[in-house]
Amino acid sequence: MSNIKKDIVVIGGGPAGYIGAIKAARLGASVLLAEKKQVGGTCLNIGCIPTKYFVQSVHTISALRNGASRGIEITDPSFTIDMKKAVKGKDKTVKRLVKGVEFLLNQAKVETVNQKATIIGKNLVKLEDGTVIETKNILIASGSVSATVPIEGLDSPFVVDSEKILDLEYLPKKLAIIGGGVIGVEFASIFSSFGSEVTVIEALPSLLNGFDEEQVEVLSKGLKKNKVTVYTSTTVTKIETHTDEATLSLSNGKSLNSDLILLAVKRKANLSPLTDEFKIKTDKNRLVINEYGVTSVDNIYGGGDVTGLNMLAHVAYHMGEAVAHNICVDLGLLKTPKQKIRLDIVPSVVYSDLEIASVGMTEKEAAATKKYDIVVGKFPLSANGRSLSADFSEGFVKVVSERKYGQILGVFCAGLNVSEIIGEAVVAMQHELTVYEIADSIHAHPTINEALKEAAAICIGQCYHWGS
Numbered sequence: 001m002s003n004i005k006k007d008i009v010v011i012g013g014g015p016a017g018y019i020g021a022i023k024a025a026r027l028g029a030s031v032l033l034a035e036k037k038q039v040g041g042t043c044l045n046i047g048c049i050p051t052k053y054f055v056q057s058v059h060t061i062s063a064l065r066n067g068a069s070r071g072i073e074i075t076d077p078s079f080t081i082d083m084k085k086a087v088k089g090k091d092k093t094v095k096r097l098v099k100g101v102e103f104l105l106n107q108a109k110v111e112t113v114n115q116k117a118t119i120i121g122k123n124l125v126k127l128e129d130g131t132v133i134e135t136k137n138i139l140i141a142s143g144s145v146s147a148t149v150p151i152e153g154l155d156s157p158f159v160v161d162s163e164k165i166l167d168l169e170y171l172p173k174k175l176a177i178i179g180g181g182v183i184g185v186e187f188a189s190i191f192s193s194f195g196s197e198v199t200v201i202e203a204l205p206s207l208l209n210g211f212d213e214e215q216v217e218v219l220s221k222g223l224k225k226n227k228v229t230v231y232t233s234t235t236v237t238k239i240e241t242h243t244d245e246a247t248l249s250l251s252n253g254k255s256l257n258s259d260l261i262l263l264a265v266k267r268k269a270n271l272s273p274l275t276d277e278f279k280i281k282t283d284k285n286r287l288v289i290n291e292y293g294v295t296s297v298d299n300i301y302g303g304g305d306v307t308g309l310n311m312l313a314h315v316a317y318h319m320g321e322a323v324a325h326n327i328c329v330d331l332g333l334l335k336t337p338k339q340k341i342r343l344d345i346v347p348s349v350v351y352s353d354l355e356i357a358s359v360g361m362t363e364k365e366a367a368a369t370k371k372y373d374i375v376v377g378k379f380p381l382s383a384n385g386r387s388l389s390a391d392f393s394e395g396f397v398k399v400v401s402e403r404k405y406g407q408i409l410g411v412f413c414a415g416l417n418v419s420e421i422i423g424e425a426v427v428a429m430q431h432e433l434t435v436y437e438i439a440d441s442i443h444a445h446p447t448i449n450e451a452l453k454e455a456a457a458i459c460i461g462q463c464y465h466w467g468s
């Protein structure tokens with residue numbers, strides 16, 4: 001019945017799938033990758049990259065606004081956004097990156113098919129056109145899709161998800177965003193800078209639940225500057241559709257009109273490769289894997305958002321690599337021990353004009369363990385030359401450490417370009433460098449990055465650009 005034989009079939013061409021496919025193929029496995037849309041997945045096509053394209057426009061707008069104080073005389077400082085052109089520019093960047101991934105897959109001799117795939121047996125994958133592939137191993141990397149919530153009137157034509165909003169042909173006058181998590185906040189920052197009147201409705205008492213409170217404060221101030229209205233501890237009870245707009249009724253008794261509503265209330269695992277013909281264990285709508293990435297079936301692995309573990313592209317890259325390694329051990333192509341998936345030291349970033357970037361335990365979380373004598377070093381970016389030169393005095397870099405050895409427990413940053421700092425913190429934490437080593441290393445000046453050295457130095461009383 002089968003007409004193709006492979007070592008591995010990878011289902012899904014996002015960060016977990018394409019990296020897993022390329023790595024396994026480079027190690028000598030015969031790999032087929034099935035992707036029903038475009039390789040690159042959510043991250044590249046409808047997530048991280050397109051939103052960063054628009055965030056860059058936010059920086060451009062901000063630079064134009066700051067021009068006058070720098071002696072750059074712009075006669076007419078008003079601007080309008082041509083969404084068609086903006087979307088075209090975004091598409092160009094995405095296309096270039098997709099081509100890059102296609103090139104890498106081709107170069108590694110991964111056979112890529114543009115089809116939906118389902119698992120119909122321990123060693124059998126069926127493609128949409130009826131082709132059945134016999135395979136030794138399967139990697140399920142089918143990603144995630146936008147989740148929804150039960151709200152009366154949610155089927156309104158004015159409601160979009162985080163994918164549809166990327167292809168808007170017009171700039172909404174009034175944008176309502178349901179959900180003040182990472183996606184909601186990023187879009188609030190983008191569209192308020194573009195000129196839309198933005199309202200964020202968040203069910204919990206704070207935006208960006210789970211992030212350090214001081215970080216959230218910095219981003220919230222930025223939103224306030226852009227006149228974003230934020231309702232916390234509030235839900236939408238009803239949406240009524242009219243000709244040109246919709247009315248949202250809120251649980252706080254208020255109502256608002258809006259010509260676009262973004263639903264950003266989490267994502268959920270895409271379990272579409274699974275069938276009733278062949279059962280693989282799931283739990284609360286996510287694919288269950290063990291620490292090596294193996295599902296309930298020993299030759300079938302999972303990686304990325306479909307596992308529901310930490311829905312971040314860089315976690316998916318890591319899982320794809322680890323799982324490809326482990327499958328190649330199964331196939332006898334590698335003679336090394338299997339690799340565990342690591343989820344302990346994972347950075348997290350939220351982007352707007354200013355950014356927040358974190359890794360590890362917050363001060364509160366570290367205190368709750370009752371294991372450490374905690375020392376916090378916080379260096380304000382108002383004392384950082386590079387940040388001030390760019391007209392930004394907001395933000396900080398905060399190192400949470402412990403007194404005895406100087407171990408770094410967490411790093412929390414907010415401010416201009418701080419996403420570029422967090423990699424150093426990750427390397428230090430993963431390889432058990434202490435605040436002493438960070439403080440002792442020469443950091444380039446002037447950079448935002450040197451604020452990390454200063455914060456580490458504060459932990460050991462050796463910072464000479466702050467304090468006494």
Ligand code: NAI
Nearest residue numbers: 179180181182183184201202203235264265266267311349
């Ligand atoms: P999220 O979990 O970050 O935020 C969803 C928010 O919606 C929560 O704060 C929740 O309390 C709120 N909410 C839920 N139901 C609600 C309701 N009925 N009314 C009002 N608020 C409601 O999820 P989000 O932002 O959708 O992101 C999904 C995933 O994508 C996350 O797992 C995230 O890690 C990942 N992602 C990460 C990015 C980054 O790190 N920069 C960027 C984009 C996505």
